[in-house]
Amino acid sequence: MSWQNGLRAKILFDEPLSKHTTLRVGPKAGLWIEPYDVQALRNVLRKAQTNKKGYLVIGFGSKLLIKKKKIPLAIHLGSANFTRCIARGTDIIAGAGVALPKLIRTAYEHNLGGLEFLSGIPATVAGAVMLNAGVSWPKRIELGSFVSWLKVMDKNGKVKTLGRKDLRFGYRSSNLKDYIILGVKFRLGKRKKMFIKSRMQKFRNYRLKTQGSGSRSAGCIFKNPDAESSGRLIDLCGLKGRRIGDALISRKHANFIVNQGDASPNDILALMRLTQEEVKKRFKVKLEPEIEVI
Ligand SMILES: Cc1cc2nc3c(=O)[nH]c(=O)nc-3n(C[C@H](O)[C@H](O)[C@H](O)COP(=O)(O)OP(=O)(O)OC[C@H]3O[C@@H](n4cnc5c(N)ncnc54)[C@H](O)[C@@H]3O)c2cc1C
Numbered sequence: 688m689s690w691q692n693g694l695r696a697k698i699l700f701d702e703p704l705s706k707h708t709t710l711r712v713g714p715k716a717g718l719w720i721e722p723y724d725v726q727a728l729r730n731v732l733r734k735a736q737t738n739k740k741g742y743l744v745i746g747f748g749s750k751l752l753i754k755k756k757k758i759p760l761a762i763h764l765g766s767a768n769f770t771r772c773i774a775r776g777t778d779i780i781a782g783a784g785v786a787l788p789k790l791i792r793t794a795y796e797h798n799l800g801g802l803e804f805l806s807g808i809p810a811t812v813a814g815a816v817m818l819n820a821g822v823s824w825p826k827r828i829e830l831g832s833f834v835s836w837l838k839v840m841d842k843n844g845k846v847k848t849l850g851r852k853d854l855r856f857g858y859r860s861s862n863l864k865d866y867i868i869l870g871v872k873f874r875l876g877k878r879k880k881m882f883i884k885s886r887m888q889k890f891r892n893y894r895l896k897t898q899g900s901g902s903r904s905a906g907c908i909f910k911n912p913d914a915e916s917s918g919r920l921i922d923l924c925g926l927k928g929r930r931i932g933d934a935l936i937s938r939k940h941a942n943f944i945v946n947q948g949d950a951s952p953n954d955i956l957a958l959m960r961l962t963q964e965e966v967k968k969r970f971k972v973k974l975e976p977e978i979e980v981i
Pocket residue numbers: 709743744745746747748749750751764783807808809810811812813814815816817818819820821822859866867868869900901902904905906907979
């Protein structure tokens with residue numbers, strides 16, 4: 688009998704991860720598990736530990752480039768218990784698997800402002816908090832600053848609540864790597880619906896103008912170096928439109944790589960290396976990947 692028998696979870700075998708990453712690239716996951724509740728997730732972690740099975744937690748896969756040949760176990764918190772989003776006063780409590788558009792819509796419906804900058808980012812609440820998603824236009828603003836607490840599970844299945852004093856957020860980073868995020872409470876501010884709507888529109892328009900649809904990409908590939916824009920440096924190197932296999936440096940936004948069809952992880956990695964070399968040669972700047980390579 689297999690170890691996953693009897694788990695309260697949706698279970699898929701040999702699931703192509705290209706279906707679960709926005710770059711549409713990835714190997715198969717031997718097991719794709721969506722636990723129905725916290726106890727089922729705990730059971731998955733315990734069984735994975737006993738069986739010495741490594742695992743990868745995936746949100747919407749919008750920051751992932753998986754180059755491994757196989758992922759034994761992928762965990763996704765997409766079931767009803769992890770996708771609830773409730774407003775209470777000026778707070779929103781959201782499950783890990785809530786999609787950002789749902790989070791923003793709930794905030795709007797309850798006259799809560801602050802999260803409009805997330806408009807157009809294809810991510811889950813957990814992925815966005817883990818990586819402290821943000822924008823640098825018109826000024827730097829990041830999701831971490833709205834978090835008042837988090838519910839997490841540690842690798843042994845213990846559930847904890849982390850408050851502000853436990854949390855550290857940096858540029859596209861957090862100190863949460865050792866945890867599975869279960870849910871998040873955001874503290875927002877009361878705003879008029881009209882104001883929230885116009886800000887959502889402003890961010891969406893800016894994104895469309897500078898990035899296009901962003902489909903089959905993973906957002907920005909490289910972090911911005913201090914007080915500089917990676918996209919600007921890559922553009923100045925004349926790399927827009929450069930292609931390796933089916934991986935292409937976007938003609939709209941030089942810091943985006945787009946999968947034009949059947950790009951392999953190696954195509955994308957080779958294009959990233961070429962970009963790093965050119966930028967280093969011309970500007971003596973080392974570009975650090977923002978995308979997570981696994
Ligand atoms: C078109 C486009 C535009 C984008 N624009 C922006 C932008 O403006 N700003 C920005 O910051 N990012 C942007 N991104 C990148 C991306 O959407 C964010 O980095 C987002 O935070 C990733 O969320 P996700 O749910 O897809 O996480 P994933 O990519 O699935 O995972 C990211 C990391 O979080 C971990 N993780 C996911 N869920 C959990 C969990 N429940 N518990 C513990 N760990 C977990 C994963 O293991 C992984 O380490 C963009 C991407 C695209 C495709």
